[in-house]
Amino acid sequence: MSGLRVAGLSKTFGSTRILDSLDLEVSDGITAVLGPSGCGKTTLLRLVAGFLDPDAGTIAIGDRVVAGEGRPVPARSRRVGYVPQEGALFPHLDVTSNVGFGLARASRRGARVREVLDLVELPSSVAERYPHELSGGQQQRVALARALAPDPSLVLLDEPFSSLDAGLREDTGRAVARALRASGATAVLVTHDQGEALSLADQVAVMRAGRFLQVSPPSEIYLRPASPDVAGFVGHATLLAGTASDGTATCDLGRVSLLTDVDGAVLLAIRPEQVSVSPGASDGILADVLDVSYFGHDATLRARVCGRETVVIARIPASGVPAPGSVVCLRVSGAVLAFPRPTAAS
Amino acid sequence: MVLVVLGVLVAATSVLPLVYVVVSSAQLPPGEAADFLFRPRVGELIWNTVRLLVGGVALSVVIGVACAWLVVRTDLPGGNLWHGVLAAPLAVPAFVNGYGWVSTTHAVQGYAGAVLVVSLSYYPLVYLPTVAALRRLDSGLEDVAAALGHRPLTTFFRVVLPTISPAVLGGALLVGLHLLGEYGALQILNYPTLTTGILAVYRTTFNGPAATLLALVLVVFCLLLLGLELLARGHRRRARVGAGVARTATRSHLGGRAWLVVAGLAGLAVLALGVPLASLARWLLRGTSTTFPAGDIFGATLTTLGLAVAGGLVATLAALPVAWLAVRHRGPLATAVERSVYPANALPGIVVALALVTISIESFPAIYQTLPLLVLGYCILFLPRAVVSVRATLELAPPVLDDVARSLGCTGAETARRVTLPLVLPGLGASMALVSLAVSTELTATLLLAPTGTSTLATEFWSRASAVEYGAAAPYALLLIALSVPATWLLSRAANRDGLRTPASAVLEAVQ
Numbered sequence: 130m131s132g133l134r135v136a137g138l139s140k141t142f143g144s145t146r147i148l149d150s151l152d153l154e155v156s157d158g159i160t161a162v163l164g165p166s167g168c169g170k171t172t173l174l175r176l177v178a179g180f181l182d183p184d185a186g187t188i189a190i191g192d193r194v195v196a197g198e199g200r201p202v203p204a205r206s207r208r209v210g211y212v213p214q215e216g217a218l219f220p221h222l223d224v225t226s227n228v229g230f231g232l233a234r235a236s237r238r239g240a241r242v243r244e245v246l247d248l249v250e251l252p253s254s255v256a257e258r259y260p261h262e263l264s265g266g267q268q269q270r271v272a273l274a275r276a277l278a279p280d281p282s283l284v285l286l287d288e289p290f291s292s293l294d295a296g297l298r299e300d301t302g303r304a305v306a307r308a309l310r311a312s313g314a315t316a317v318l319v320t321h322d323q324g325e326a327l328s329l330a331d332q333v334a335v336m337r338a339g340r341f342l343q344v345s346p347p348s349e350i351y352l353r354p355a356s357p358d359v360a361g362f363v364g365h366a367t368l369l370a371g372t373a374s375d376g377t378a379t380c381d382l383g384r385v386s387l388l389t390d391v392d393g394a395v396l397l398a399i400r401p402e403q404v405s406v407s408p409g410a411s412d413g414i415l416a417d418v419l420d421v422s423y424f425g426h427d428a429t430l431r432a433r434v435c436g437r438e439t440v441v442i443a444r445i446p447a448s449g450v451p452a453p454g455s456v457v458c459l460r461v462s463g464a465v466l467a468f469p470r471p472t473a474a475s
Numbered sequence: 476m477v478l479v480v481l482g483v484l485v486a487a488t489s490v491l492p493l494v495y496v497v498v499s500s501a502q503l504p505p506g507e508a509a510d511f512l513f514r515p516r517v518g519e520l521i522w523n524t525v526r527l528l529v530g531g532v533a534l535s536v537v538i539g540v541a542c543a544w545l546v547v548r549t550d551l552p553g554g555n556l557w558h559g560v561l562a563a564p565l566a567v568p569a570f571v572n573g574y575g576w577v578s579t580t581h582a583v584q585g586y587a588g589a590v591l592v593v594s595l596s597y598y599p600l601v602y603l604p605t606v607a608a609l610r611r612l613d614s615g616l617e618d619v620a621a622a623l624g625h626r627p628l629t630t631f632f633r634v635v636l637p638t639i640s641p642a643v644l645g646g647a648l649l650v651g652l653h654l655l656g657e658y659g660a661l662q663i664l665n666y667p668t669l670t671t672g673i674l675a676v677y678r679t680t681f682n683g684p685a686a687t688l689l690a691l692v693l694v695v696f697c698l699l700l701l702g703l704e705l706l707a708r709g710h711r712r713r714a715r716v717g718a719g720v721a722r723t724a725t726r727s728h729l730g731g732r733a734w735l736v737v738a739g740l741a742g743l744a745v746l747a748l749g750v751p752l753a754s755l756a757r758w759l760l761r762g763t764s765t766t767f768p769a770g771d772i773f774g775a776t777l778t779t780l781g782l783a784v785a786g787g788l789v790a791t792l793a794a795l796p797v798a799w800l801a802v803r804h805r806g807p808l809a810t811a812v813e814r815s816v817y818p819a820n821a822l823p824g825i826v827v828a829l830a831l832v833t834i835s836i837e838s839f840p841a842i843y844q845t846l847p848l849l850v851l852g853y854c855i856l857f858l859p860r861a862v863v864s865v866r867a868t869l870e871l872a873p874p875v876l877d878d879v880a881r882s883l884g885c886t887g888a889e890t891a892r893r894v895t896l897p898l899v900l901p902g903l904g905a906s907m908a909l910v911s912l913a914v915s916t917e918l919t920a921t922l923l924l925a926p927t928g929t930s931t932l933a934t935e936f937w938s939r940a941s942a943v944e945y946g947a948a949a950p951y952a953l954l955l956i957a958l959s960v961p962a963t964w965l966l967s968r969a970a971n972r973d974g975l976r977t978p979a980s981a982v983l984e985a986v987q
Contacts, residue, residue, distance in 0.1 A: 175878075178878070178882055179881070179882075180878050180881070203881070204878070204881040204882055205881045205882070205883075205884045205885055205886060206884070207882070208884075209882055210882065211878065211879055211882035211883075213875045213878065213879060214875075217873070217875045217876055217878075217879055219876060219879075219894060219898075220871070220898065221897045221898055230880070230883050230893070231882075231883030231884050275879075275883070276882075276883075279883065279884065
C-alpha cells in the first residue's frame with residue numbers, strides 16, 4: 130500500500146515545541162498541509178523526508194516504518210521525492226542531468242528522463258538548458274520531474290509555488306497536480322495559500338501551532354469546518370457571538386437561521402458571500418461602510434454595524450459598489466454555521 | 476567538531492601578531508617606553524604619517540568618487556573604455572610607481588609629491604567599490620530626485636552620495652590602511668613615516684623594544700582609523716536593490732563640458748599610468764645600468780611564483796574551515812571565529828612580520844629564517860581576503876541542494892563529489908588566485924621574513940631601485956606589473972557587473 134502514516138510525531142527546537150503529537154494518514158492522491166508560516170508544516174515535511182529526526186512518534190511510508198522504531202532510515206534510502214521552495218535545481222547541471230540525478234548511472238540520459246519531462250509537460254527543447262535559462266514555472270516543473278524520475282512512492286512539495294507570480298502560479302499548480310496524479314505517487318504539499326490547497330488537493334490538513342485542526346476533503350473544510358478557527362482561517366468567515374434556540378440565533382446581524390442544531394451561547398461563522406448588502410436603507414441591519422476592495426469580478430466590503438463594534442466582511446457583486454462612508458443595510462442569507470461558545474462561567 | 480578546532484586554530488593564529496605587539500609593549504618598563512616615545516623624532520614621524528593620511532585619503536576619495544560617477548552615471552565619450560583605464564593603476568604596485576616618478580624627477584620627494592604619488596596608486600581602491608555601489612544603486616532614486624526638481628549635481632550630493640557612502644567610506648578606510656602600511660613607495664620618495672621608521676629602527680637595533688613600540692603606535696593608528704570609519708558609517712543602512720531589478724540607469728548629459736572632462740581623465744591617466752610606464756620603458760631601453768641578468772630574473776620569478784602558489788593555497792585552505800563555519804553553522808562561536816580573522820586586514824605587513832620574527836626567535840628558533848614562516852606571514856596578511864571570497868563561493872552551494880541530493884539517494888561523499896565540489900571548485904581557484912597575486916607583489920613583510928639568499932621579484936627590484944640602479948630594476952618592475960594585471964582585471968570586471976557574485980566581487984563588497 131502506498132501512502133504515509135504519521136503517529137504521535139513531536140519535535141522540539143530548543144524550548145519551542147514545533148510539532149505536538151501529530152497524527153496524519155494519507156492514502157493516495159494529493160494532501161495539502163495548510164497553515165500560516167511558523168506553524169510547523171515545513172518541519173513536518175523535513176521529518177518525513179528524513180532531514181530531521183523526530184523526538185517522539187513514528188513515520189511509516191507505505192508498509193515501512195522509517196522513523197520511530199530503531200535507527201531512523203537515512204534520507205537517501207527513503208525513496209521520497211522532495212521539491213523544495215524555488216526548485217533548488219543544481220545550477221551546474223543542465224535540465225537532463227538535473228532530472229537524471231537520482232537515476233542509476235546508465236539511465237541518466239536515457240528514456241526515463243524524456244518520459245518524466247513529458248509527464249510535467251515540458252518540451253524536449255528545454256532538455257539541454259541550464260537552470261538560469263528557465264522561467265520560474267519551468268524550474269518548478271523540472272524540480273518535480275527530478276523528484277519523480279526515480280519513481281518514488283511519496284513526493285513532498287514545500288511551498289513549491291510561492292515564488293511564482295499569480296498568473297503563473299495557477300497554471301504551474303494545475304500542471305504539477307496533473308503530473309502527480311498521472312505518476313500515481315502519493316503527494317504531500319505544504320502551503321500557506323488556501324486557494325492553492327483547496328483547488329489542488331484531494332485532502333486538506335489545516336495546521337496551527339504544531340497541531341492539525343481538521344483533516345478533510347476541500348469542500349468539507351470549507352462548508353463544514355470543525356472549529357471556529359478553521360472557519361475563520363479558511364474562507365475569512367466573520368465570527369460573531371450569538372444566542373441560539375430552535376434552529377435560529379440572534380446576533381448583531383439580527384436573527385439568522387442555523388445549519389447545526391445547537392442551543393445556548395454560540396459563535397456564528399458568517400462567510401462573506403452570505404452577507405448581502407443593499408445601499409438604500411430598507412429592512413435589515415444598518416452599517417457604515419469602512420472600505421471597499423474592488424477586484425473586477427466582485428468586491429469585498431468591510432462595514433461596522435451602526436452603534437456596535439462589530440465589523441463584518443461581505444462579498445458583493447461588481448456592479449453597484451457603495452462608497453466608503455455611506456450607510457448600507459446588511460442581511461444574512463441562508464443558514465450559517467454555529468459552534469457552541471464557552472461562556473465566562475464554564 | 477574537527478572543523479571548530481581548525482577554525483579556532485586559524486583564528487588564534489591570525490590574531491597572534493596583534494596580541495604580540497600589545498603584550499610585549501605592555502611588558503616594557505613604562506618609564507623607558509615613555510622616554511622613547513616622547514622624542515622629537517617620533518613626533519615628526521607621527522606628524523608625517525597623519526598629514527600623509529589626511530592628504531592621501533582626501534585626494535584618493537575625490538579622484539575615485541568623481542571618476543566612478545563620470546563612468547557609471549554620465550554619457551562620457553568613450554564610456555566603458557575609461558573603466559579599464561581608471562582601474563589599471565592598481566596593477567602598478569605603489570613602490571614601482573614611486574620608482575617611476577623618482578627616476579623621472581626628484582621634485583616628487585617630500586610631502587606634496589608623496590601625497591600625489593600614493594593617491595595616484597591607491598585611488599582605485601575607492602574607485603572600484605564606488606563603481607560597484609553605483610551599478611547596484613537603483614537609478615529610480617535619481618529619477619525621483621530629478622522629478623522633484625533637482626539638478627544632477629544636487630542629486631549627486633543629496634541622494635547618490637549618501638546612499639553609496641558605505642562603499643566610499645570602506646574604500647577610504649582601505650586607502651588609509653594601505654598608507655599606514657606602505658613602505659617601498661614612501662622610502663623611495665624619501666618621506667619618513669611610522670612604517671619606514673620601524674624598518675629603520677629594526678635595521679639598526681635588529682629587534683629592540685623600540686621597533687615594537689613604534690609598531691604599537693602604528694597599530695593604534697590602524698585601530699583609530701577603523702573606529703573613525705565605524706563612527707562615520709553610523710547606523711546608516713546599506714543600499715540594497717530588490718531581486719532582479721534590471722533597469723537602465725538614466726545618465727546625466729555632459730554636453731559641451733564632455734571634452735573638458737575627457738581631457739581631465741586623460742591627464743589623470745597620464746599621471747597615474749603614463750609617467751611610471753614611460754619611465755619604465757625608458758630605463759628598459761636605455762640600459763646604462765642594465766646588464767640583463769636573465770638567470771637572476773628567471774630564478775626570482777620562479778621563487779615568486781612558488782611562494783605565490785604556496786601562499787594562495789595555504790590561505791585558501793585556512794579560510795575553508797572559517798568560511799564553512801560562518802556559512803553552515805551560524806552561531807556565536809562561528810561569528811567570533813570569523814570576526815577574529817578580519818583585524819589582520821588592518822595590520823600593516825611590517826607589524827605582522829615583526830611579530831613573527833620575534834615570536835619565532837623566542838619560541839620556535841627552528842622556523843626562523845625559513846620559507847614556512849614567510850608563507851605563514853602571507854597567510855595571516857591575506858587571510859581576510861581569502862575568507863570573504865571563499866565564503867561567497869560556499870554560499871553558491873546552499874544546504875537545500877544537499878537535501879535534494881540526499882532525497883535522490885546520494886550518500887554524503889557522493890553529494891560532495893556530484894554537487895558541492897563542482898559548485899565551489901572554480902570559486903576556490905579564483906580566491907586562491909586573488910591571494911597568490913597579492914603575495915607575488917608583497918614587499919614589506921617579504922623583506923623581513925624571507926630567508927637570506929631567497930630573492931623574489933619584489934626584493935630584487937627593491938635592492939636595485941634603492942641602490943639607484945634604475946636600469947637594473949626595470950625588468951623586475953615590468954614583471955611585477957605583469958603579475959598584477961590578472962588581479963586588477965578580475966577586480967575591475969567584478970566592479971562593473973551587477974548581479975553575479977564572484978570571489979572578486981565579494982572582496983569588493985567586503986570593503987563596504
